[in-house]
Amino acid sequence: MNENARPVFSCNGVHVRIGEKEVVKGVDLAVLPGEVHAIMGPNGSGKSTLANSLMGHPAYALTGTVELGGEDVTALPPDEKARRGMFLAFQYPVAVPGVTVASFLRAAVSAVRGADVPVREFRKELLARMEDLEMDPGFAGRYLNDGFSGGEKKRVEILQLLMLKPRFALLDETDSGLDIDALKVVAKGINAAASNDTGMLLVTHYQRLLNYVHPHVVHVFMDGRIVRSGGPELALELEERGYDWLEPAAVGGV
Amino acid sequence: MASRPAVAAPELALDHVAALSRAAGEDAALLAIRERARALLTPLTLPDRARHLWRYTSPATFLPDGDPSAAAPGDVGPAWRLDESLSAAALLGGGGLRVIEIGADARAAGVVIEDLHRAGVADLLGRVVPAGHGFLEAINTAAWRGGVLVRVPAGVTLEHPIRLRLVAGALSLPRVLVLAGEGSSFEVIEGHVGGGAAARVIGVTEVVAEANANVRYGLVQRWEAGVIGHLTARARVAAGAHAQLSLASFGGAEFKADVGAVLAGEGAAVETFGVAMGGDAQRFDHHTEHIHEAPRTTSNLDFKVALTGAARSAYTGMIRIAPGAAGSEAYQENRNLLLSGHARAESIPELEILTDDVRCSHGATVSPIDPEQLFYLASRGLAPMQAARVIVYGFLDQTLGRLPQTTRERIQALVAARLHTE
Numbered sequence: 001m002n003e004n005a006r007p008v009f010s011c012n013g014v015h016v017r018i019g020e021k022e023v024v025k026g027v028d029l030a031v032l033p034g035e036v037h038a039i040m041g042p043n044g045s046g047k048s049t050l051a052n053s054l055m056g057h058p059a060y061a062l063t064g065t066v067e068l069g070g071e072d073v074t075a076l077p078p079d080e081k082a083r084r085g086m087f088l089a090f091q092y093p094v095a096v097p098g099v100t101v102a103s104f105l106r107a108a109v110s111a112v113r114g115a116d117v118p119v120r121e122f123r124k125e126l127l128a129r130m131e132d133l134e135m136d137p138g139f140a141g142r143y144l145n146d147g148f149s150g151g152e153k154k155r156v157e158i159l160q161l162l163m164l165k166p167r168f169a170l171l172d173e174t175d176s177g178l179d180i181d182a183l184k185v186v187a188k189g190i191n192a193a194a195s196n197d198t199g200m201l202l203v204t205h206y207q208r209l210l211n212y213v214h215p216h217v218v219h220v221f222m223d224g225r226i227v228r229s230g231g232p233e234l235a236l237e238l239e240e241r242g243y244d245w246l247e248p249a250a251v252g253g254v
Numbered sequence: 255m256a257s258r259p260a261v262a263a264p265e266l267a268l269d270h271v272a273a274l275s276r277a278a279g280e281d282a283a284l285l286a287i288r289e290r291a292r293a294l295l296t297p298l299t300l301p302d303r304a305r306h307l308w309r310y311t312s313p314a315t316f317l318p319d320g321d322p323s324a325a326a327p328g329d330v331g332p333a334w335r336l337d338e339s340l341s342a343a344a345l346l347g348g349g350g351l352r353v354i355e356i357g358a359d360a361r362a363a364g365v366v367i368e369d370l371h372r373a374g375v376a377d378l379l380g381r382v383v384p385a386g387h388g389f390l391e392a393i394n395t396a397a398w399r400g401g402v403l404v405r406v407p408a409g410v411t412l413e414h415p416i417r418l419r420l421v422a423g424a425l426s427l428p429r430v431l432v433l434a435g436e437g438s439s440f441e442v443i444e445g446h447v448g449g450g451a452a453a454r455v456i457g458v459t460e461v462v463a464e465a466n467a468n469v470r471y472g473l474v475q476r477w478e479a480g481v482i483g484h485l486t487a488r489a490r491v492a493a494g495a496h497a498q499l500s501l502a503s504f505g506g507a508e509f510k511a512d513v514g515a516v517l518a519g520e521g522a523a524v525e526t527f528g529v530a531m532g533g534d535a536q537r538f539d540h541h542t543e544h545i546h547e548a549p550r551t552t553s554n555l556d557f558k559v560a561l562t563g564a565a566r567s568a569y570t571g572m573i574r575i576a577p578g579a580a581g582s583e584a585y586q587e588n589r590n591l592l593l594s595g596h597a598r599a600e601s602i603p604e605l606e607i608l609t610d611d612v613r614c615s616h617g618a619t620v621s622p623i624d625p626e627q628l629f630y631l632a633s634r635g636l637a638p639m640q641a642a643r644v645i646v647y648g649f650l651d652q653t654l655g656r657l658p659q660t661t662r663e664r665i666q667a668l669v670a671a672r673l674h675t676e
């Protein structure tokens with residue numbers, strides 16, 4: 001990683017409202033290419049809201065600015081953000097019955113790369129990535145997320161990350177609900193993406209993932225704000241002490 | 255009580271039935287069937303709109319403007335190029351059977367594709383759809399013009415499908431009779447095309463599946479935009495026989511379909527799978543019936559509707575399990591996807607379960623596209639229109655995936671083509 005590199009992703013003064021309620025209350029972030037940031041915070045603190053709204057979910061009203069590779073993408077719809085190299089791995093991926101993983105991914109890869117990928121070439125690449133993730137090739141023909149177990153859904157999110165090769169990815173609890181083998185596989189995928197210069201923001205609850213993925217920066221997120229940022233040691237501290245000592249009030253109105 | 259406004263009784267002239275029959279070279283038995291049907295129609299009484307089958311569409315919509323028995327032979331349109339592997343093919347158009355092709359294997363096996371007017375099978379006509387089925391079926395029985403008999407002898411398995419193409423003219427009353435001999439196995443696809451502004455079609459198809467037969471029957475309707483048409487397609491399924499009915503509705507301005515089967519013999523099985531895609535101001539009214547008359551019969555139905563623009567769809571699905579049909583199973587599912595705020599769909603399951611020992615379930619939904627699905631696909635780079643297309647294709651394809659290969663591929667291509675023009 002280059003110390004002088006410019007952020008692949010940054011956001012400034014981001015506030016998000018859901019109806020009348022302000023859920024995200026001023027977030028600034030800057031992620032360099034290949035850099036991994038972890039965000040940890042209690043349930044309901046607004047992590048998914050932040051991730052979804054950064055991606056452009058139409059139900060959330062976001063103010064502030066969002067930049068991708070130095071370009072202001074704040075007002076762009078999600079598909080245009082994706083085509084510019086942004087990705088979101090969902091905490092709860094929805095099922096799209098009737099659409100196979102392979103046909104969906106081919107449409108997505110073609111959309112993001114801006115050109116149709118020949119079927120044979122695409123299949124070869126898909127099967128190779130599935131093998132990397134220790135997935136049964138039969139998954140390619142299954143309907144997207146339809147009847148998938150929690151762990152299978154998360155694997156398919158990482159498969160998409162590896163196929164779409166975004167410049168910046170938001171990963172919302174991609175480590176939740178995984179057994180230890182699956183966790184290692186998912187971590188492998190995240191590390192592979194990072195070594196390809198993808199910048200990443202991982203939302204996670206568990207220090208466990210961080211045994212396999214080494215974040216450059218850890219942020220503690222409470223009540224819609226980043227209340228503390230630090231190195232990997234911050235995650236260990238959270239594991240030991242919980243969040244109470246970091247109550248927003250205790251940090252003096254950050 | 256408020257008095258209803260007086261409605262003039264509809265007129266239906268049927269003055270040329272005998273001439274039609276004679277000109278077509280029919281025997282006396284067939285003319286007798288026509289005359290009996292005509293008698294049912296004089297005077298013409300239209301069904302009560304309160305009756306469920308006509309709650310969504312006015313019966314008068316389908317009444318021909320002139321005397322249907324007087325229709326003159328018409329043009330058939332461009333020649334039909336057969337560029338696929340088929341066991342047999344027939345083209346019905348301009349009031350007659352125009353092309354018959356029977357492959358060598360099918361011919362050697364005794365497969366018959368014949369002009370129904372001259373086939374000498376009056377004794378078999380109307381056994382599945384009698385003239386009394388409804389007033390449109392009676393009109394067809396009295397005045398049908400252009401018909402095809404498909405007969406596959408007992409024990410014959412056909413590797414390739416039989417394709418029937420029915421080209422609609424200004425007024426068409428086609429009639430199809432499919433006879434599947436004991437233990438036969440084959441696929442027959444009835445494709446409806448043509449039409450044009452204000453063309454009318456009243457069609458009737460009967461499928462007789464003898465014991466242990468396996469018949470895959472596909473009804474594909476892709477008329478031109480203005481057509482007003484009604485198609486009845488019913489099967490009678492004997493003991494141990496299996497009928498798969500596929501239905502795909504794309505075209506026309508106003509289309510009403512009555513599709514179903516009587517499970518007449520022990521162990522009979524019927525699957526009905528269908529899709530309908532409507533746009534603009536199209537009106538669809540689909541009715542299906544699975545009638546279980548014999549013990550240990552099973553039926554399954556899955557019908558999907560996707561609507562854009564200001565299209566309307568009504569679906570009524572009847573499952574009837576007769577008192578003697580113990581140990582039967584019947585499943586029915588109808589899902590409707592609305593792609594526009596102006597599209598409307600209704601879904602009404604109708605169950606008449608007259609015996610205790612049955613397993614039966616039904617489900618119906620009408621809903622817009624899930625915005626979370628759209629967001630998910632958008633986050634993968636798919637533009638809104640493309641994302642909607644992918645979702646609709648998947649919605650329909652779950653059902654299409656259950657069809658036999660040729661019919662499935664054909665309908666998938668039609669769905670894809672339709673999605674790309676939306």
Ligand SMILES: Nc1ncnc2c1ncn2[C@@H]1O[C@H](COP(=O)(O)OP(=O)(O)OP(=O)(O)O)[C@@H](O)[C@H]1O
Nearest residue numbers: 018023041042043044045046047048049050059091
């Ligand atoms: N569509 C919505 N309508 C109303 N409230 C919402 C909506 N989405 C989120 N919220 C609320 O916003 C708050 C933040 O939710 P969010 O899902 O972002 O939390 P989170 O930090 O991701 O929690 P978890 O760790 O449980 O995933 C919660 O109080 C939640 O109930």
Ligand SMILES: [Mg+2]
Nearest residue numbers: 047048049091
């Ligand atoms: Mg969350």
